[in-house]
Amino acid sequence: MIITQKKPIDEVMAMVGDAKRIGIVGCSSCATACATGGQKEVAELAAYLESQGKTVVVTAVAEYCCMNLGVRGTLKPFQDKQLDCVIGMSCGDGVQVVANNINVPVYPSNNTMFLGEAKKLGLFEEACHLCGNCVLGTTGGICPISRCAKSLVNGPCGGAKNGKCEVNPENDCAWILIYNRLKDTNQLEKLSVRREDKGYADVSYPRTINIRGKK
Ligand code: SF4
Protein backbone atom coordinates (compact mmCIF):
# COMPACT_ATOMS: atom_id res chain seq x y z
CA MET A 1 0.00 0.00 0.00
CA ILE A 2 0.98 3.65 -0.28
CA ILE A 3 2.51 4.89 2.95
CA THR A 4 1.78 8.47 3.94
CA GLN A 5 2.71 10.68 6.87
CA LYS A 6 0.90 13.78 8.08
CA LYS A 7 2.49 17.09 7.19
CA PRO A 8 3.13 19.44 10.10
CA ILE A 9 -0.12 21.32 10.72
CA ASP A 10 1.66 24.68 10.28
CA GLU A 11 2.51 23.64 6.72
CA VAL A 12 -1.12 22.78 6.03
CA MET A 13 -2.30 26.07 7.51
CA ALA A 14 0.22 28.01 5.39
CA MET A 15 -1.29 26.43 2.25
CA VAL A 16 -4.83 27.18 3.42
CA GLY A 17 -3.86 30.81 4.08
CA ASP A 18 -6.85 33.15 4.09
CA ALA A 19 -9.29 30.54 2.78
CA LYS A 20 -12.43 30.53 4.93
CA ARG A 21 -14.75 27.89 3.50
CA ILE A 22 -13.02 24.53 3.38
CA GLY A 23 -13.85 21.00 2.27
CA ILE A 24 -11.91 17.93 3.39
CA VAL A 25 -11.62 14.60 1.55
CA GLY A 26 -10.12 11.55 3.22
CA CYS A 27 -9.53 8.07 1.82
CA SER A 28 -10.81 4.83 3.30
CA SER A 29 -7.96 2.79 1.87
CA CYS A 30 -4.22 3.32 2.49
CA ALA A 31 -4.57 6.67 4.25
CA THR A 32 -6.98 5.14 6.74
CA ALA A 33 -4.51 2.31 7.45
CA CYS A 34 -1.74 4.89 7.94
CA ALA A 35 -3.97 6.99 10.24
CA THR A 36 -3.46 9.97 7.95
CA GLY A 37 -6.84 10.29 6.23
CA GLY A 38 -9.56 8.12 7.70
CA GLN A 39 -12.81 9.26 9.34
CA LYS A 40 -11.01 9.98 12.60
CA GLU A 41 -8.27 12.10 11.03
CA VAL A 42 -10.78 13.99 8.87
CA ALA A 43 -12.82 14.82 11.99
CA GLU A 44 -9.67 15.88 13.88
CA LEU A 45 -8.53 18.19 11.10
CA ALA A 46 -12.03 19.64 10.76
CA ALA A 47 -12.12 20.39 14.50
CA TYR A 48 -8.70 22.02 14.34
CA LEU A 49 -9.64 24.19 11.38
CA GLU A 50 -12.83 25.29 13.13
CA SER A 51 -10.78 26.17 16.22
CA GLN A 52 -8.70 28.42 13.99
CA GLY A 53 -11.71 30.35 12.75
CA LYS A 54 -12.25 28.41 9.51
CA THR A 55 -15.57 26.99 8.37
CA VAL A 56 -15.45 23.36 7.37
CA VAL A 57 -18.40 23.23 5.02
CA VAL A 58 -18.26 19.63 3.87
CA THR A 59 -16.23 16.50 4.55
CA ALA A 60 -16.16 13.05 2.96
CA VAL A 61 -14.06 9.92 2.91
CA ALA A 62 -13.76 8.43 -0.57
CA GLU A 63 -13.54 4.67 -0.85
CA TYR A 64 -10.36 5.01 -2.92
CA CYS A 65 -9.04 8.50 -3.63
CA CYS A 66 -7.05 7.03 -6.54
CA MET A 67 -10.23 6.01 -8.41
CA ASN A 68 -11.49 8.81 -10.63
CA LEU A 69 -15.12 7.75 -10.95
CA GLY A 70 -15.58 7.14 -7.24
CA VAL A 71 -13.96 10.45 -6.34
CA ARG A 72 -16.16 12.27 -8.82
CA GLY A 73 -19.20 10.89 -7.00
CA THR A 74 -17.73 11.63 -3.57
CA LEU A 75 -17.15 15.26 -4.58
CA LYS A 76 -20.69 15.91 -5.83
CA PRO A 77 -21.74 17.46 -2.50
CA PHE A 78 -18.64 19.68 -2.67
CA GLN A 79 -19.39 21.28 -6.02
CA ASP A 80 -21.99 23.92 -5.13
CA LYS A 81 -20.67 24.96 -1.74
CA GLN A 82 -18.62 28.01 -2.77
CA LEU A 83 -15.52 26.47 -1.22
CA ASP A 84 -12.30 28.44 -1.06
CA CYS A 85 -10.22 25.25 -1.03
CA VAL A 86 -10.27 21.50 -0.45
CA ILE A 87 -7.78 19.58 1.68
CA GLY A 88 -6.94 16.10 0.42
CA MET A 89 -6.05 13.63 3.16
CA SER A 90 -4.69 10.82 1.01
CA CYS A 91 -1.56 10.02 -0.98
CA GLY A 92 -0.31 12.38 -3.66
CA ASP A 93 -2.15 10.41 -6.31
CA GLY A 94 -5.44 10.81 -4.47
CA VAL A 95 -4.89 14.54 -4.06
CA GLN A 96 -4.32 14.83 -7.82
CA VAL A 97 -7.51 12.91 -8.55
CA VAL A 98 -9.41 15.25 -6.24
CA ALA A 99 -7.80 18.29 -7.94
CA ASN A 100 -8.87 16.93 -11.33
CA ASN A 101 -12.46 16.82 -10.19
CA ILE A 102 -13.05 20.14 -8.48
CA ASN A 103 -12.27 23.64 -9.63
CA VAL A 104 -10.87 25.16 -6.46
CA PRO A 105 -7.36 24.97 -4.96
CA VAL A 106 -6.63 21.52 -3.49
CA TYR A 107 -3.96 21.10 -0.81
CA PRO A 108 -2.33 17.91 0.51
CA SER A 109 -2.31 17.28 4.25
CA ASN A 110 0.09 14.33 3.88
CA ASN A 111 3.52 13.54 2.55
CA THR A 112 3.58 10.42 0.37
CA MET A 113 6.52 8.32 1.49
CA PHE A 114 6.71 4.95 -0.24
CA LEU A 115 5.04 1.78 -1.42
CA GLY A 116 5.39 -0.76 1.32
CA GLU A 117 3.86 -3.17 3.72
CA ALA A 118 2.30 -2.77 7.14
CA LYS A 119 4.45 -5.05 9.30
CA LYS A 120 2.18 -4.42 12.24
CA LEU A 121 -0.03 -1.61 13.49
CA GLY A 122 1.85 1.66 12.87
CA LEU A 123 5.01 0.03 11.47
CA PHE A 124 5.55 0.30 7.71
CA GLU A 125 8.47 -0.94 5.62
CA GLU A 126 9.38 0.13 2.11
CA ALA A 127 9.04 -2.78 -0.31
CA CYS A 128 8.86 -1.70 -3.97
CA HIS A 129 10.22 1.19 -6.03
CA LEU A 130 7.83 0.52 -8.91
CA CYS A 131 10.78 -0.15 -11.22
CA GLY A 132 8.64 -1.51 -14.05
CA ASN A 133 10.58 -4.77 -14.50
CA CYS A 134 10.19 -6.99 -11.46
CA VAL A 135 13.11 -9.30 -10.59
CA LEU A 136 11.59 -10.86 -7.47
CA GLY A 137 11.44 -14.25 -9.21
CA THR A 138 15.22 -14.53 -9.06
CA THR A 139 15.79 -12.88 -5.68
CA GLY A 140 13.72 -15.03 -3.38
CA GLY A 141 10.85 -12.56 -3.29
CA ILE A 142 13.03 -9.88 -1.68
CA CYS A 143 13.38 -6.67 -3.68
CA PRO A 144 17.00 -5.63 -4.24
CA ILE A 145 15.94 -2.25 -5.59
CA SER A 146 14.08 -1.07 -2.53
CA ARG A 147 15.70 -3.16 0.21
CA CYS A 148 19.38 -2.60 -0.78
CA ALA A 149 20.53 0.95 -0.07
CA LYS A 150 22.45 0.97 -3.37
CA SER A 151 19.73 -0.85 -5.35
CA LEU A 152 22.29 -3.43 -6.48
CA VAL A 153 20.80 -6.12 -8.73
CA ASN A 154 23.73 -8.53 -9.04
CA GLY A 155 24.85 -9.21 -5.50
CA PRO A 156 26.16 -7.36 -2.48
CA CYS A 157 28.59 -4.47 -2.33
CA GLY A 158 30.72 -6.31 0.24
CA GLY A 159 30.37 -3.70 2.95
CA ALA A 160 27.88 -5.48 5.19
CA LYS A 161 28.91 -6.04 8.81
CA ASN A 162 27.26 -8.67 10.98
CA GLY A 163 24.47 -8.96 8.44
CA LYS A 164 23.72 -5.25 8.55
CA CYS A 165 23.92 -2.73 5.70
CA GLU A 166 26.98 -0.50 5.60
CA VAL A 167 24.84 2.48 4.61
CA ASN A 168 22.39 2.15 7.48
CA PRO A 169 23.32 -0.43 10.12
CA GLU A 170 19.74 -0.44 11.37
CA ASN A 171 18.78 -2.35 8.23
CA ASP A 172 19.60 -5.92 7.34
CA CYS A 173 21.75 -6.28 4.21
CA ALA A 174 19.22 -7.10 1.48
CA TRP A 175 21.65 -9.38 -0.32
CA ILE A 176 22.29 -11.48 2.77
CA LEU A 177 18.53 -11.81 3.15
CA ILE A 178 18.29 -12.78 -0.51
CA TYR A 179 21.07 -15.37 -0.14
CA ASN A 180 19.45 -16.91 2.92
CA ARG A 181 16.03 -17.03 1.30
CA LEU A 182 17.37 -18.63 -1.88
CA LYS A 183 19.30 -21.15 0.20
CA ASP A 184 16.27 -22.00 2.35
CA THR A 185 14.16 -22.57 -0.75
CA ASN A 186 16.78 -24.56 -2.72
CA GLN A 187 17.22 -21.85 -5.34
CA LEU A 188 20.85 -20.89 -4.78
CA GLU A 189 21.58 -21.37 -8.49
CA LYS A 190 19.64 -18.15 -9.06
CA LEU A 191 22.49 -16.22 -7.49
CA SER A 192 24.52 -16.85 -10.64
CA VAL A 193 21.79 -15.42 -12.89
CA ARG A 194 23.13 -12.19 -14.32
CA ARG A 195 20.45 -9.55 -14.13
CA GLU A 196 20.62 -6.75 -16.67
CA ASP A 197 21.40 -3.34 -15.32
CA LYS A 198 17.98 -1.88 -14.64
CA GLY A 199 18.63 1.09 -16.88
CA TYR A 200 15.31 2.48 -15.73
CA ALA A 201 14.03 3.01 -19.28
CA ASP A 202 10.78 1.53 -18.04
CA VAL A 203 10.36 4.29 -15.49
CA SER A 204 10.46 7.37 -17.67
CA TYR A 205 7.64 9.47 -16.33
CA PRO A 206 4.74 9.78 -16.55
CA ARG A 207 3.80 6.17 -17.27
CA THR A 208 0.39 5.07 -18.53
CA ILE A 209 -1.03 1.56 -18.63
CA ASN A 210 -4.27 0.73 -20.39
CA ILE A 211 -5.20 -2.95 -20.20
CA ARG A 212 -7.62 -2.39 -23.09
CA GLY A 213 -4.76 -1.29 -25.31
CA LYS A 214 -5.65 2.35 -25.83
CA LYS A 215 -4.56 5.48 -24.04
S1 SF4 B 1 12.04 -5.49 -8.56
FE1 SF4 B 1 11.48 -4.43 -6.68
S2 SF4 B 1 11.13 -2.32 -7.34
FE2 SF4 B 1 11.03 -3.58 -9.18
S3 SF4 B 1 8.81 -4.10 -9.38
FE3 SF4 B 1 9.81 -5.80 -8.27
S4 SF4 B 1 9.48 -5.29 -6.11
FE4 SF4 B 1 9.15 -3.40 -7.26
Ligand code: SF4
Ligand atom coordinates in the same frame (compact mmCIF):
# COMPACT_ATOMS: atom_id res chain seq x y z
S1 SF4 C 1 25.48 -3.68 2.60
FE1 SF4 C 1 23.97 -4.93 1.51
S2 SF4 C 1 22.05 -3.72 1.54
FE2 SF4 C 1 23.73 -2.33 2.10
S3 SF4 C 1 24.33 -1.37 0.18
FE3 SF4 C 1 25.67 -3.16 0.43
S4 SF4 C 1 24.63 -4.85 -0.62
FE4 SF4 C 1 23.14 -3.19 -0.37
